[in-house]
Amino acid sequence: MRELTYSEALREALREEMLRDSRVILMGEDIGVYGGAYKVTQGLLEEFGPERVRDTPISESAIVGSAIGAALMGLRPVAEIMYMDFMTICSDQLVTQAAKMRFMSGGKLSVPMVVRTQYSLGRVHGSQHSQFFPVWFLNVPGLKVVLPSTPSDAKGLLKAAIRDEDPVLFVETGLLYRMKGPVPEGEHFVPLGKAEVKRRGNSLTVVAFSRAVHEALAAAQKLEEEGIEAEVIDPRSLRPLDLAAILDSVRRTGVLIIAEDDVKTGGIGAEIAASVMEEAFDYLDAPILRVASPDMPVPFSPSLEREYMPNSDKIVQAARKLLK
Amino acid sequence: MVASVSVVEDVPPADYSKHGLTREKLLWMWRKMVEIRLFEEKVEELFLVKGLLIGPAHLCYGQEAIAVGAVAALRSDDPIISNHRGHGHALAKDIPPRLVMAELFGKAAGTCKGLGGSMHVAIYPEKGALYSSAIVGSGIPIAVGVGLALQREKAGRVAAVFFGDGAVNTGAFHEGMNLAALWRVPVLFICENNMYAMSTKVERTMAVESIAARGLAYGVNCMAVNGNDVAAVYAATAQAAERARRGEGPTFLECKTYRRKGHGVYDKAEYRPPGEVEEGLKKDPLTRFRRVVLEAGLLTAAEMDSLENEVKREVEDSVKFAQSSNVLSFSELEKYVYFVGE
Numbered sequence: 001m002r003e004l005t006y007s008e009a010l011r012e013a014l015r016e017e018m019l020r021d022s023r024v025i026l027m028g029e030d031i032g033v034y035g036g037a038y039k040v041t042q043g044l045l046e047e048f049g050p051e052r053v054r055d056t057p058i059s060e061s062a063i064v065g066s067a068i069g070a071a072l073m074g075l076r077p078v079a080e081i082m083y084m085d086f087m088t089i090c091s092d093q094l095v096t097q098a099a100k101m102r103f104m105s106g107g108k109l110s111v112p113m114v115v116r117t118q119y120s121l122g123r124v125h126g127s128q129h130s131q132f133f134p135v136w137f138l139n140v141p142g143l144k145v146v147l148p149s150t151p152s153d154a155k156g157l158l159k160a161a162i163r164d165e166d167p168v169l170f171v172e173t174g175l176l177y178r179m180k181g182p183v184p185e186g187e188h189f190v191p192l193g194k195a196e197v198k199r200r201g202n203s204l205t206v207v208a209f210s211r212a213v214h215e216a217l218a219a220a221q222k223l224e225e226e227g228i229e230a231e232v233i234d235p236r237s238l239r240p241l242d243l244a245a246i247l248d249s250v251r252r253t254g255v256l257i258i259a260e261d262d263v264k265t266g267g268i269g270a271e272i273a274a275s276v277m278e279e280a281f282d283y284l285d286a287p288i289l290r291v292a293s294p295d296m297p298v299p300f301s302p303s304l305e306r307e308y309m310p311n312s313d314k315i316v317q318a319a320r321k322l323l324k
Numbered sequence: 325m326v327a328s329v330s331v332v333e334d335v336p337p338a339d340y341s342k343h344g345l346t347r348e349k350l351l352w353m354w355r356k357m358v359e360i361r362l363f364e365e366k367v368e369e370l371f372l373v374k375g376l377l378i379g380p381a382h383l384c385y386g387q388e389a390i391a392v393g394a395v396a397a398l399r400s401d402d403p404i405i406s407n408h409r410g411h412g413h414a415l416a417k418d419i420p421p422r423l424v425m426a427e428l429f430g431k432a433a434g435t436c437k438g439l440g441g442s443m444h445v446a447i448y449p450e451k452g453a454l455y456s457s458a459i460v461g462s463g464i465p466i467a468v469g470v471g472l473a474l475q476r477e478k479a480g481r482v483a484a485v486f487f488g489d490g491a492v493n494t495g496a497f498h499e500g501m502n503l504a505a506l507w508r509v510p511v512l513f514i515c516e517n518n519m520y521a522m523s524t525k526v527e528r529t530m531a532v533e534s535i536a537a538r539g540l541a542y543g544v545n546c547m548a549v550n551g552n553d554v555a556a557v558y559a560a561t562a563q564a565a566e567r568a569r570r571g572e573g574p575t576f577l578e579c580k581t582y583r584r585k586g587h588g589v590y591d592k593a594e595y596r597p598p599g600e601v602e603e604g605l606k607k608d609p610l611t612r613f614r615r616v617v618l619e620a621g622l623l624t625a626a627e628m629d630s631l632e633n634e635v636k637r638e639v640e641d642s643v644k645f646a647q648s649s650n651v652l653s654f655s656e657l658e659k660y661v662y663f664v665g666e
Binding site for chain 1: 466470
């Protein structure tokens with residue numbers, strides 16, 4: 001299969017959806033003439049014109065707000081928020097407006113909108129451009145939260161998100177934009193809420209999201225040398241969450257680690273651990289461990305940031321601790 | 325660059341026909357203004373006297389001329405976006421009072437099936453009431469997106485978003501106005517300056533006098549009008565809407581009025597200086613309209629009274645309807661969180 005980078009795969013999804021459906025429009029800061037801060041939208045202004053690819057001022061709440069208005073009228077806007085950190089600026093629009101509209105209207109309103117954003121942990125961006133807090137949005141019924149970890153999923157999930165009838169927060173991993181991988185051509189569609197088992201194994205289950213998926217796979221490789229067979233699962237979306245796939249694995253292995261780039265307290269792992277305890281307590285042979293970022297802002301200094309981030313060694317240590 | 329705020333003068337009755345204010349339209353305006361007035365009085369009674377309604381409710385009486393004048397100048401398929409003080413917008417958009425009342429009672433027959441409440445009664449897309457935000461200012465950027473879709477649709481529709489003087493101090497207002505001007509969307513930004521943002525008087529929330537002038541900085545066409553003269557609001561809205569339909573972009577319209585009651589139904593508004601309410605009441609839009617059209621012989625007292633009686637019955641009926649309606653069963657709620665199929 002031909003290979004694309006993660007950002008090329010995203011662009012292909014946008015382009016194919018724009019060709020397929022004239023209601024799909026893009027808006028965001030520097031997405032047109034400049035081609036996007038990370039070049040995801042490069043060439044789309046030239047191909048689709050300024051009506052459909054809209055550069056905006058630095059007005060995050062107006063970007064998401066106007067995307068909502070357009071979606072209410074039947075368009076399918078894809079808004080880009082350059083850094084996940086900037087989601088705090090437009091959260092009223094996404095959390096308190098978009099996510100409530102279907103419910104508050106008794107099902108009459110529909111907001112088929114995607115907000116694409118990315119987190120830059122690991123890119124030496126400092127405390128204010130590295131945050132990853134998808135659980136803030138997981139706490140909001142009415143929103144969907146998608147976390148692609150490979151070029152193939154980036155394309156397939158983005159296409160699914162654009163065709164979804166509800167508002168979707170699509171969180172890309174900045175560090176992966178240049179990562180290459182096989183990506184099916186044409187209609188490649190990954191439904192939201194369907195986990196992928198990245199690697200089979202019976203010794204323990206590692207559930208990982210976004211960049212941490214690759215750390216989990218590297219850890220599984222190392223553990224294999226020690227005779228430990230780790231199963232690695234990437235749920236790919238937080239909401240809807242494929243809990244069944246996680247439970248299925250945990251019931252076989254009895255041991256669960258959650259690897260996540262967000263901070264440990266109140267993070268993704270906390271939610272998944274609680275759900276597993278509720279549904280599969282009797283199958284657990286050991287405490288559930290979380291390998292996450294520590295409870296502090298992201299440090300700037302490159303070596304400190306590396307130390308701060310979850311990595312394969314930390315996952316290996318956690319596995320050894322559980323299986324000793 | 326837009327030069328200055330254009331001040332729309334009060335419209336003398338002799339000019340009504342010139343503005344397209346036919347007898348039929350005047351009767352409709354009277355009926356709607358009375359409907360809003362009597363509806364709000366009834367709501368206040370249901371809260372404070374009868375104790376049948378609970379939760380927040382922001383009454384709009386005293387401000388009837390704005391909702392009615394503006395909506396009268398729009399097409400029925402022009403979408404509007406309302407706000408927490410939105411009973412009047414809903415009624416002006418011809419949503420039957422019984423549906424609005426049922427929503428206040430939290431009943432399944434309400435405009436939002438009882439899931440919205442007082443601050444969202446004007447979500448009824450069937451009648452062009454597209455959305456209502458209970459967060460101050462947040463409807464403004466949403467209206468810009470609605471305008472974007474209308475611009476693409478090329479069917480000559482315009483959108484109108486209503487908000488109060490408090491909203492012009494939010495970031496959403498400034499971001500939205502800038503984007504609206506930049507994209508020249510067919511949107512009317514209608515500010516109901518009722519002098520108060522909750523308890524805080526407008527001069528304590530802004531260092532400048534003119535709200536309308538705020539639009540100038542963004543290159544938006546700006547108008548100021550007496551919000552208690554329904555004909556003037558109508559004329560200003562019609563002019564702004566025509567401009568937008570021609571593709572000439574958005575207008576910011578400041579309608580000056582007076583919030584005759586507290587912020588919410590339980591607020592006694594004791595923070596107001598002595599004499600202010602009396603002054604405000606003198607400018608009452610209904611009293612003014614009735615006097616003007618009777619003096620000019622445009623409508624008769626008999627027909628105005630007869631409409632008023634009709635509305636009284638309709639408002640009473642709306643309460644009976646709401647009380648006798650059912651509440652959604654809790655098990656139904658889940659299907660409104662996410663799309664579950666047509």
